[in-house]
Amino acid sequence: MPFVSHPRRSCPRRAGTREAEAEPYVCVPGRSLCSSSPSCSLLPTVCFLTALAEPSSLSPQGRKGFYFHYWALFDGHAGSGAAVMASRRLHLHICEQAGAAELSRAPVTEDNGEVPSDALPRFHLEKAVSHESLVIGAIENAFKHMDNQIAQERASQSISGGCCALAAVYLMGKFYVANAGDSRAIIIRNGEIIPMSREFTPETERQRLQFLAFLRPELLGKEFTHLEFPRRIQPKELGKKMLYRDQNMNGWAYKKIEEDDLKFPLIYGEGKKARVMATIGVTRGLGDHDLKVFSSNIHIKPFLSCFPEVRVYDLTQYEHCPDDVLVLGTDGLWDVTNDEEVASVVMEVLTSYEPNDLCRYTMVAQELVVRSRGVLKERGWRLPNDRLGSGDDISVFVIPLGGPGNYT
């Protein structure tokens, strides 16, 4: 249910007190073609991090600082405030958390999963913590701090709504793709599709939400039940049998209907229509601190997580060609164009341009948006197969993994 999408290319510099030099691609909500955000690895976004540790303890890389590339999509709902703010700040929080984790002290690359010598445990029974899991922790905490900042400044800055956030960070040979919401990232490598995220919705997170509601029933405000039923139960059905499932179940079983079961289910609806407390269709993201159930005082934020799932792709493990790409898209893309169709468009458009033509990735992003939007016919916007085009906003990044825009 996103209303506004705010992909952004940021180029934060933190050498000393220098602030971020941002060139945001803030897109028009709805059907505008502007919501196609071109690949930007051709003008790599570089973040210099001034090491916080003592210079003497730093590796040569640490002394020089290190850089990362960054792309992110912020798909807003119920107002654009959270999406705009997150698009301007999330990368700064990542910088800050990376500094706090002293990532510059870690080796540039790990040796095929082996624990680098400076990460070896020094104590008996100490768990080895890899550089990769420090980066993941830094990104996770950056999302948390971003969400806290929105919470703190929402009154003074009039920040409205919430947003899904999908961010890709390229650091020391690896892509870290962090997703909180229903956007999606895939890698297309040699025609093969590699999923780089999963969606967080009332259906995919049902058990987490039911578990919380079971342990904290007061969050349901006496209006909702944590149990799921296949449909609303009518009062006249009291005492009859009804299918249900709780926080422990993936299957369905029967129970005798009790008074409490007449309440509205915490999770209700299917697919894109599934909602938490009849209100929101995504279960992770930033913002939404003031979101309440319509005409009630029941807060929804306790059920929403601001934490992303971070997946890692090691770019050094494979020789990439110029046609290998990472695609980030909001649900406006994926609702009507599936992974295979996206891969097919990528292949089709890229082969129609020279491998060293720098605009070819932009053209893929544009084509994906145009195709998913459809063509205006008598019966609304239609796809080539006559299905309805996406009525949602559509934002796409197409990021080359090899070729002339390679990462160095």
Next chain:
Amino acid sequence: MPFVSHPRRSCPRRAGTREAEAEPYVCVPGRSLCSSSPSCSLLPTVCFLTALAEPSSLSPQGRKGFYFHYWALFDGHAGSGAAVMASRRLHLHICEQAGAAELSRAPVTEDNGEVPSDALPRFHLEKAVSHESLVIGAIENAFKHMDNQIAQERASQSISGGCCALAAVYLMGKFYVANAGDSRAIIIRNGEIIPMSREFTPETERQRLQFLAFLRPELLGKEFTHLEFPRRIQPKELGKKMLYRDQNMNGWAYKKIEEDDLKFPLIYGEGKKARVMATIGVTRGLGDHDLKVFSSNIHIKPFLSCFPEVRVYDLTQYEHCPDDVLVLGTDGLWDVTNDEEVASVVMEVLTSYEPNDLCRYTMVAQELVVRSRGVLKERGWRLPNDRLGSGDDISVFVIPLGGPGNYT
């Protein structure tokens, strides 16, 4: 950390009031070869369920009743009581729950994922519930009822300890593999390995346990912290920085050490040594109702789940040959013999027997146990590669998916 293993072949009949005729393979704990339980599909275990619904509403299959095949491993710890009881009763609970779900009313097979006509919603916005998810729900609830029965009868029947439970149910063309614990099931089909379960341990379930402890800190009895640290923290480190992760994190980040962080972590240790509250190494299973942290009054059961994860394998979607098998094994097998090695032994042993030799599956199970146990040498029980053999009990089922023992 299982001490005793109780695999069992059961042949329950419930035509009218007739009780289960069980021929249990209760095995000797430790290194005995008896812990190899042979395949039993050659003498299929059949469960007749008298339909509970009105005969007039039943399909021809329903009117006749229907049968299922059943195999299960119960790997006990801290006493054999729970494992023995579960091995004698779990199938009866499955029968009962299947009856309550009126599974006999459902069609014999579903058409490649299409919702069968009699499962179509009758109400506006009603969610379609498939026959498969009713079976899953019945098995999930059977585990819950089994656990409740152990709880209720543990005093009068002197039932000690707990057990991991891995059960395979073959019903109407599909295998349902239900796992609660650290046993494992794989299918080997045409040499390919298909995982049919995952293990539930303090490491794989860390976030669920931390989430519970975070919401219900009183369960930690003021002795434990829900945070994980790479090692124990010393009092002199108060105020310093330490890596941690909480219920929301997969990565690691730094925090300033506070008084509360000096408590023992809820989850501590790595791999087979990981423990919940320094006590137990599995996080799902049956029993353990009286399990407490050593020398304290802190109960561990609230952190343990009796619910299995159920995976489904549709036997009708593939033409199986006599060498295709489902292997169930306790952790005593998998700790020293990985999936690929098991597949290799299966292939090796099966090809040395005629396809219609009915003892060939038994010989595979026996060979897997013998190899995982190792040979007694000067420096203990050793595998061919000189690694230590399994010191745990080892139980294996090898169940043919095709050939002369085929399911009809």
